[in-house]
Amino acid sequence: MAMRWTVKLTPWQRIIIKSLIHLVASGWLMLTFWLGVQDQLGADPVAGLLHFTGFGAINLLLITLLISPLNRYFGGELMRFRRLVGIYTFVYALGHFLTFAIFILGLDLNQLGTTIVERPYITIGFAALLILLALTITSPNALRRKLGRRWQTLHNLIYPALLLMLWHYTWSEKTAWGTPVYYWAGALGVVLIKTHIKWKGWLSFRRK
Incomplete structure (x- = not known):
């Protein structure tokens, strides 16, 4: 029996x-x-900001997904903090996008639109950002009650968002080896844990 x-x-x-x-x-x-603006993030501060915000968004999304299975062993209290961690996932992803838009493209909206359309790995990353935006906007409890069952359907898009973020990262690295493979393995592990707990709960319910 698992410890609770x-x-x-x-x-x-x-x-x-x-x-x-x-x-x-x-x-x-x-x-x-602040360190990036002060040119204190190494030889390439923009790359440093992109890596920090990108890794931060992926890590926070994985933590958000892990909160639900871990919550079973902490008396339900962890769920009180899942929405906040999820919101910061979007904040870091937005910071990643703004770093690219401002420091690389100079906030040229025409070039930004062209880049999103013509560079597939940017398109994928932008699609993930839009999903995170939708999840953040609909995260308040009032909207959850208003949307009813549609809320859960919408928030299941967190899994495609994770897939798109990892795809974006892997494509930007131009290789699936090294760090990307560890993130893919970690994401697979998180999804398998959640799937196992969901099926375990469903089977327990069926036996009653």
């Missing part, structure tokens, strides 16, 4: 944890952009 911990947080503890998530996620992002 019953964790009950007080309202103040939840506020403190959410504040720490804000502090770490936003503070780290702002500090990195």
